Amino acid sequence: MERTTCCVVGGGPAGMVLGLLLARAGVEVTVLEKHGDFLRDFRGDTVHPTTLQLLDDLGLAERFAELPQRRLDTVQLPLGPDGELFTMGDFTQLPIKYNYIAMVPQWDFLDMLAEAGKAEPTFTLRMNTEATELIQEGGLVRGVRYRTAGGETGELRATLTVACDGRKSFVRDLPELGLRDFPTPMDVRWFRVPREPGDPVGAVGSIRDRSFLVQIDRGDYFQMASIIHKDTDAADRQRPISEFNAELTEQVPWLSGRELVTGWDEVKLLHVTLDRLRKWHVPGLLCIGDAAHAMSPVGGIGINLAVQDAVAAARYLAEPLKQRRLRRRHVAAVQWRRWPTTVLLQRLQRVVHDNVVGPALRGEIDFGRTARLPLPVRLVSRLPFLRKVPPYLLAYGAVRERPPKAALR
Numbered sequence: 001m002e003r004t005t006c007c008v009v010g011g012g013p014a015g016m017v018l019g020l021l022l023a024r025a026g027v028e029v030t031v032l033e034k035h036g037d038f039l040r041d042f043r044g045d046t047v048h049p050t051t052l053q054l055l056d057d058l059g060l061a062e063r064f065a066e067l068p069q070r071r072l073d074t075v076q077l078p079l080g081p082d083g084e085l086f087t088m089g090d091f092t093q094l095p096i097k098y099n100y101i102a103m104v105p106q107w108d109f110l111d112m113l114a115e116a117g118k119a120e121p122t123f124t125l126r127m128n129t130e131a132t133e134l135i136q137e138g139g140l141v142r143g144v145r146y147r148t149a150g151g152e153t154g155e156l157r158a159t160l161t162v163a164c165d166g167r168k169s170f171v172r173d174l175p176e177l178g179l180r181d182f183p184t185p186m187d188v189r190w191f192r193v194p195r196e197p198g199d200p201v202g203a204v205g206s207i208r209d210r211s212f213l214v215q216i217d218r219g220d221y222f223q224m225a226s227i228i229h230k231d232t233d234a235a236d237r238q239r240p241i242s243e244f245n246a247e248l249t250e251q252v253p254w255l256s257g258r259e260l261v262t263g264w265d266e267v268k269l270l271h272v273t274l275d276r277l278r279k280w281h282v283p284g285l286l287c288i289g290d291a292a293h294a295m296s297p298v299g300g301i302g303i304n305l306a307v308q309d310a311v312a313a314a315r316y317l318a319e320p321l322k323q324r325r326l327r328r329r330h331v332a333a334v335q336w337r338r339w340p341t342t343v344l345l346q347r348l349q350r351v352v353h354d355n356v357v358g359p360a361l362r363g364e365i366d367f368g369r370t371a372r373l374p375l376p377v378r379l380v381s382r383l384p385f386l387r388k389v390p391p392y393l394l395a396y397g398a399v400r401e402r403p404p405k406a407a408l409r
Helices: 013-024 049-057 061-065 106-118 241-251 302-322 328-361 375-382 384-396
Strands: 002-009 029-032 070-072 074-079 084-090 101-103 123-126 129-137 140-148 153-163 179-182 186-194 203-208 211-217 221-229 268-270 274-277 285-287
Touching (some): 013 106, 029 153, 061 106, 070 211, 106 123, 129 153, 186 328, 221 328
Parallel strands (some): 074 203
Antiparallel strands (some): 129 140, 186 221
16 A cells, blocks of 8 residues: 555646645655656646746746746737737836746746655655546545556555646546536637747737737747637638638738648647636545636636645645644635635636627627727726736736745755
8 A cells, every 4th residue: 555645636837836845845745647748738838927936935946047938028919900019018017026927838847846856855756647536435535546557556545635637637526526617708729830030029919800819929939829719619620721821811911921830730729618616625635726726728827826726735734734633624724715816817717708708709809990999908008007907917816825934945
């Protein structure tokens, strides 16, 4: 029988941050990751100011600075018939040390956290190991059953199991947790197009004639997000890819003449969901990150929210786990702490869905026609001090969590 103090299911940003923080605080922790590496395309690559400050507090800032990255410090929109770029948000106006969002391949970020974890004697990362079932005895979750890539099975028992394995987590099926789902008007296609010197920098959004596109500067290419009507992707893929490229250059004329997307296999679909568990915990189990609340890609705040969940969880749970005096109230405190921020940010995303994304896809908003701009855009364009508001929400996610002091370096 294998045993650990805390079993973390899922080696994404939330799981790796939680594992590292707990291990540094002296808690025996085992992270189970079903894949053999962290290489997945079009995973969230945004590292927000609060996470950058966390890495600084953990003594990892220099190591992070060595990773290949691109800084995003402005959010721009092409307004009017000429498509002149207008700055809607400017991170450089925030009076903080890390006044930008770092765009870093997520696999590099996770590899860095894994290396930092290996330096801690109480940290174990088991790749190619998928948690398949909860061990439940006497009304308590006692750990998980797992299966390795080689087909071996086993049990890992733990004082506390933390689900960090995303919106498809198997623990979400527990009826006690009560999943609440919110309708979304869109799905998102992710793809890449080449970037050349002189192209716009930062993040650029464009809404024209029922077409909604976001371009994220990644250095030598743009990471493109095409927002489409919900559940329309499959039918659209029956068309030639040349039609897709033609529509792309019609919306972004300066892309004309470049080799764009060569096949539909280069276009990845994100099925957008927005939901949250009414209850994030049962005895012996806690859910955080997307396992507790799946976020819309609006604002790119999902990773930051998940990391802050992990920081709060480590602060509330490290000492009780280390002292072997964990009580249910300690676990419940994590949800009480993170619930208001989650509800607020999901509510803001639903407002954007209802007032920007949905109307844009119906052709009711067009940035090329000033009279059809949404009210918030008109206000920001007339009142420059409002340009601090979007960066503030993106930077902080409403509140910054502090890690346990024992984890600091």
